[in-house]
Amino acid sequence: MRAARLLLSVGFLKNNNLTLVLGIFLSVCWVVIAIFAPWIAPYDPIAQDVARTLQPPSFAHPFGTDNFGRDVLSRVIWGSRVDLAMGLGGVFAPIIIGCTIGLLAGYFGGIIDTLLMRFLDITISFPFFILMIAIISILGPGLMSFFIALALVGWVSYARLVRSRTLVLRHSDFVAAGQILGFSSIRIMFRHVLPNAALPVLVFIMSDVVLTILLGSSLSYLGLGVQPPLAEWGIMIAEGQNFISTAWWITLFPGLAIVILALSFSLIADGLAAQYKVSE
């Protein structure tokens, strides 16, 4: 990835960009926790212990236990796997579809642009969340349905972002130079226009990961996302809310986890935007 190499070569540490550094640090922490979950988590996340239900935080169970006697800390740690996978995996298809549609529309213009943009208008004319719920209801709840639904509706922001940059870049001189050198349109679009349009997209990806994680946990909370007994933060909050007055720890800790994970990616987005003066 040229964008990533550029990021490293410019050296974000030099500019004392604390926001970016903190964001990257927190995100890396979450990724490490997710990867090493089986070794970090003190208990099995789905092992029930009827003798130890609804125990408040203690040395044995730092985050307490839930109504089935499962260790909340272990469930939060294991949950990071599912939520990170949802966030990072969920933006994957929208990026590819959105960038391609945006490039095509912006570069060729004319009738192609009009058709693709009307298609985009139709997609965004439905409320995002309602459309997601509708698609998932048809496909049946689960992680795969969540990804498919996101692929169908999540691309619109990327398409708009890339199209607007492409509209400017297609008139730039280096595109003309590429045409003279006999490069194909596809080559010019993906090798020359896209990398130059990538920075705002990169910033938006970070915000989009946050939104996707929130969306995923919201849908799981509603019972449309990941299915119990799998540990996922949205499900944990949903299950814990019946006991909120007596056992606050069941909902508080997964809630905090969502906040911190979302915050870490938001910090990266803000840091990147500040670093490269991208206006959102």
Next chain:
Amino acid sequence: MMSKLIIRDLTVEIVTPSGPIFPVEQFSLSVEPGEIVGLVGESGSGKTMAMRAVVGILPRSAHIASGEILLSDADNAFVPSSQQSHLRHNIAMIFQNPTSYLDPLMSVGKQVAEPLRLHQGLTRKEARTEAIELFRKVGIHDAERQFDVYPHHFSGGMKQRVLIAAALACNPKVLIADEPTTALDVTIQKQILELLCRLRDETGISIIFITHDLGVVSQLCDTVSVLYAARIVESASTIELLNAPLHPYSLGLIRSQPESAQRDRPLPSIPGQPPALNAMPSGCRFLPRCEFAIQACKQPSPPPLVQTSAVRSNACLRWRELQTLGLNYD
């Protein structure tokens, strides 16, 4: 390997809400193999637009209304302009502001290697070697190390060399140079001009050199065509044109060169402004500014470019009289 380029009656049309305008009209030019042809004219006279039409990068609003562009192939047979790919592979172009013609996010070496891989089917490694060879050819020192450098590390002159290297990567028969030295300082300008001359001598490439600097033309070009308000007004060999211009506009251009002016007199200039594309005068377009104008110049259509000798053509009705007057008529 050498080719002759013939542009015949090329007219470019831009459709505007208030009717069509023609930034290039009946443009004809023939370029012999290994020849350097100068294209001189004021800003907006259609030099760049004509050449953009030749390489096929006209703005979206403009199109070629008529005319043909012919390039002879290896067997000296002419391939018609309908085969765009033939033209594109054999005509390369470099520009006034090299900075904006390089992709800022790709290393300069890759930008030269890319056309090599594409057109000559070289592998990544072969293309790299070949690109470094091209870098040496255009005078980039330490070529191997400069390969992975990004454009923003380079000065204007170096970027222009990179662009020339990329243009040469396609192995073109004709190189169109659109004011390649205007944005560079004088010493670099000299180096680039010498480089173009050397390339012509070594490879036999033909060069069309767009400029408004007659000094550069006199050093570099074999023949010159002078454009005024979208039309060629005079074509001749450089020596003939500079010593005995046969069109009042060429005459005015030469006289307004600081080098040819006399020290104790104000610099002569051509009075008035060139006409706007949407308000062309009828008859000769230079008429409102011409000191030689007569009633006959007001004919409805502009005077056509006529062959006055084997190698000269002219669009002034009074060229015979100018010939007898010579440069020192005042």
